[in-house]
Amino acid sequence: MAATARSSSETIEVGPLQILPDEHLARANGRVLVLSMRELRLLTELGRRADRIVPREELFRLVWGREMRAGDRSVDVYVRKLRVKLEDALPNWRFIHTHFGFGYRLAAESNGRSQLDHTVATGE
Amino acid sequence: MAATARSSSETIEVGPLQILPDEHLARANGRVLVLSMRELRLLTELGRRADRIVPREELFRLVWGREMRAGDRSVDVYVRKLRVKLEDALPNWRFIHTHFGFGYRLAAESNGRSQLDHTVATGE
């Protein structure tokens, strides 16, 4: 892959979610999320395109670094893993949205009510 | 003629409605609308001809890519689906107008009052 060594710490914020690719970690309301390599990369690439629909093939290319074979379900499986961990960390939010026939989109959406946890107190 | 230049990221705006065919999505006051392939294409073709009456046969040809068989109600059904989703996202607006015997026309018309719609995520 491109030898573009990212110098300054990139920070991606999506609602109460904070992604720090260069630190190899993400935070939910300041709490550190334990993510594997693949999971973090997938989340990062989605985060870099937050609020936009990213096709599976593109996601696979970005995260796995090669072309996706037809029928490969890896992206779906890792989306699932991310959803579980995000749900676990922030029960009242939904982040990864499916766009049937197109791909996935990352965006913070509160589950309607009880966003009493808005006292994020991130360094913001 | 269809000299539609394939400029990157075409944006169609109709009142508070924003259609981004290349992103595979549309927004209502910035909020993403979840549309299926057909729905988005229909909305797009209507949007490209905003304020003009588009005959069913033409709409069908544009969206389905083939000639419409007599008695086919697909266009009507999908107009209905779009209306429901648009109504859900922007309750005080009407977009798709029927022209009896001719076809449909897309135009933003506020229902007169209180378009201060804070359509907060219902979470329903």
Place this chain on the structure above:
DNA sequence: ACAGGTTCTTCACATCCTCGTCACGACCCG
């Protein structure tokens, strides 16, 4: 090299969504 634990990949099955179509009733216009 080995054991123990973790991550990655692949599968099979379950579930959900889309799409085209139908049927019936309301509507519009002459």
Place this chain on the structure above:
DNA sequence: CGGGTCGTGACGAGGATGTGAAGAACCTGT
């Protein structure tokens, strides 16, 4: 009023996505 047009809800088939699990690959410390 009469006949065609449009609105609307429902249905089934087929395909796309969700989900749990098993085995392979990998990593780490001894």
